Amino acid sequence: MTLNQVLPIALTVIGFSVASTLAVIAVAKTRRGRGSVRSRSLLAPYRNALIAMASGEDEDGQAKDTLYAVPAPTWVRLRPNVLAFLPKVRGTSADDLRELMRFHGEIDRAKRMLTSRSAVRRAHAAYLLGLARDRFSSPLLLPLLNDPDADVRLVAARALGVIGEPLAASGILGALDGPDPDRRVPPGLPARALGVVPVRCADPDQRRRGGEVHLDDASVDDLAPVAGADDPAGRDDAGARWRDLGAILLASVLENLGYRQATAWWRLEGWAASLVGRKQVWGTMTRQGFGDESPAVAALSGDVPGVALSGDVRVPALRRHA
């Protein structure tokens, strides 16, 4: 077979593979867009009711009736909207949203998730119980101050802080001065995030005796995105898991169309280059580094102890996943 005979076949295969890959990407994007529009239109009637409830303008109880009647499958989609509103308001508006969550079984579900094997789920559950200000969950949250995962310890302490149970204060201080240095919560940023204003005092015993402990909602809520991060491991939705599985299976089939041919072609190119003795030249590689890392993330990972967390610093996502 001559090169003139092989080349058209190779080009046809590559062209077909590229076209099919582009088609799959286009279809996936269109479906995602349609799904988003469908979700928005599904939630639109509830959005107004949610705003009415969050603004405290529901004297006739119409918004409450609408939101309490949300069917379970729709609640799964509406739930993130409610969770997004809750840390932004306080007073009776927040109380109404908390009751709505309780009505739809969120508190009981979160309590069950506190013992999940997934650290993300445990953190999410602790965050949710903190948002719900559920006093009865304090005894369940206290053991999480000794959780093997640092993020879970932090979010549990935050939740205990905002719930405001008196027994939580000693638990949080215990976490600050615990016997195991590896599990001790360091001072500085995490301490602020815990809702404890550290007392400028080197002696831990004196700090326990005379330490002024008060709850600082504004600073602890800065950590909300840590626990509220959307993570596949935190999903309860069985449908979403099946969809993910389907997508993986589809990807394993589709990789045979284009991707494998392309890698085979590049391998052939490499062999050809080695046969003729052509050397690969990389050129100048400029190190880019990680200069844009958020100071809050750096501080959480312990690189920058004691960095002050201002009211508008946002933590983009969980540092690590279970």
Added chain:
Amino acid sequence: MTEMVKTRIVVADDDQDILDLVVFKLTQAGYDAVPVSDGVAALAAIEADLPRLAILDVMMPGLSGMDVLRKVRANEATKDLDVILLTARARDSDLDTGFATGASDYVIKPFSPRELMHRVNAVLARDTR
């Protein structure tokens, strides 16, 4: 029959939830709320509409709420506009900076929508006394 002119209030926040919530609350109270989602649009709306009051988030894309406030105070046409800062910045120093820049009031997030309305009414009533 003459139609009563509603008091116009510009609301600027890049958080859509808060923007919708504040606009809903103001509209329910009978105000004409003009929503914008960044500092540049807020300044443009203030200069174009000359509202009675502006409710500004501090951290916004483009111009911050504090920058908008400075520009409003520096402009002869808008220097007397009442401005309420609605922000998550809760430190005493942040409040000091806000009031020193010329804010009429300062509301800290998370906020009570009812309290915000009381403050809006109080700020507007100050001018009519």
